[in-house]
Amino acid sequence: MSEEISDREDATADLASVEEIANSDTEFDLSSPEGRYLARSKSFVSRARQLSDSLQHTWDAHAGEYVLEVPAGAGYTAVAEDAKPLSFKRIFDRNSVVRLEIGTGNGDQIVSAAVSHPDRDYIGFEVYRPGVAQTVSKAVKAGVANLRIIEADAAQALPILFPEGSLDEVWTFFPDPWRKTKHHKRRLVQAGFAQTVARVLRPGGVWRLATDWSDYAFQMRDVIESSPYFENPYAGVNPHEEDPDPGRGGFAPRWDGRVMTKFERRAIDAGREVFDLVAQRLS
Numbered sequence: 001m002s003e004e005i006s007d008r009e010d011a012t013a014d015l016a017s018v019e020e021i022a023n024s025d026t027e028f029d030l031s032s033p034e035g036r037y038l039a040r041s042k043s044f045v046s047r048a049r050q051l052s053d054s055l056q057h058t059w060d061a062h063a064g065e066y067v068l069e070v071p072a073g074a075g076y077t078a079v080a081e082d083a084k085p086l087s088f089k090r091i092f093d094r095n096s097v098v099r100l101e102i103g104t105g106n107g108d109q110i111v112s113a114a115v116s117h118p119d120r121d122y123i124g125f126e127v128y129r130p131g132v133a134q135t136v137s138k139a140v141k142a143g144v145a146n147l148r149i150i151e152a153d154a155a156q157a158l159p160i161l162f163p164e165g166s167l168d169e170v171w172t173f174f175p176d177p178w179r180k181t182k183h184h185k186r187r188l189v190q191a192g193f194a195q196t197v198a199r200v201l202r203p204g205g206v207w208r209l210a211t212d213w214s215d216y217a218f219q220m221r222d223v224i225e226s227s228p229y230f231e232n233p234y235a236g237v238n239p240h241e242e243d244p245d246p247g248r249g250g251f252a253p254r255w256d257g258r259v260m261t262k263f264e265r266r267a268i269d270a271g272r273e274v275f276d277l278v279a280q281r282l283s
């Protein structure tokens with residue numbers, strides 16, 4: 001879906017202020033928040049926030065319970081750079097293990113995890129409003145209280161909102177593949193993002209990833225194994241014949257905590273192989 005959309009469309013983000021900046025002749029200070037927003041290659045494109053009547057109804061009734069309100073920054077889905085870090089104790093009213101999913105889609109994974117582990121708390125990042133609303137709808141139906149969603153760009157907001165070493169696990173399942181080579185810079189899983197994730201994980205905590213695109217899987221493996229912050233517990237395991245380095249491997253067995261989402265189902269139906277990866281935070 002999003003890989004079909006050109007860079008040009010993404011440049012016209014849908015917040016009026018950003019659009020004005022993008023279209024003006026003014027030289028913009030790239031070290032300012034607005035300038036940094038415009039300069040960044042984002043892993044998503046801005047899309048309509050309009051909800052169906054039934055999702056709007058759910059949103060009006062329940063967004064207050066499940067969607068964390070965070071101060072908005074410059075640009076679509078950006079969080080204010082001076083926003084205060086989240087207090088999990090205040091959000092969930094207890095001390096618990098917290099896990100984060102980045103790109104929750106329509107919420108199947110995070111809601112299922114929240115139902116299966118009432119003793120843990122879960123936070124999700126998603127930039128697509130209808131996806132956030134579907135997650136809220138599923139959370140309401142499941143009756144869970146241990147889940148919150150943030151409608152924001154994880155790459156920008158994670159370092160601002162999450163304290164260092166505060167998370168037990170981070171999940172990035174089926175991130176948009178950005179298949180064209182000229183779009184690879186938009187892929188979420190890159191060295192800089194790995195550093196961002198490493199900062200918020202406790203020592204020994206894990207970053208779980210999955211993708212159905214083999215070249216992205218090889219990229220994820222390379223990012224993990226080149227990072228000074230992570231080790232790959234599956235280094236050398238499950239080598240793949242399409243790998244540019246065919247004997248190398250580095251892929252985990254399917255994680256049994258990962259539910260089958262429509263993205264995985266679609267990939268399997270199309271004959272694509274699914275890769276799981278695990279990065280363990282070094283102390």
Ligand SMILES: C[S@@+](CC[C@H](N)C(=O)[O-])C[C@H]1O[C@@H](n2cnc3c(N)ncnc32)[C@H](O)[C@@H]1O
Pocket residue numbers: 043044102103104105106125126127128131152153154155172173174175176188261262263264
């Ligand atoms: C291909 S979908 C996969 C969704 C889900 N993980 C699943 O397996 O069903 C990728 C999701 O990531 C979201 N996304 C992309 N970049 C993001 C970012 N920087 N922050 C938060 N969400 C993002 C997209 O809006 C989309 O819903």
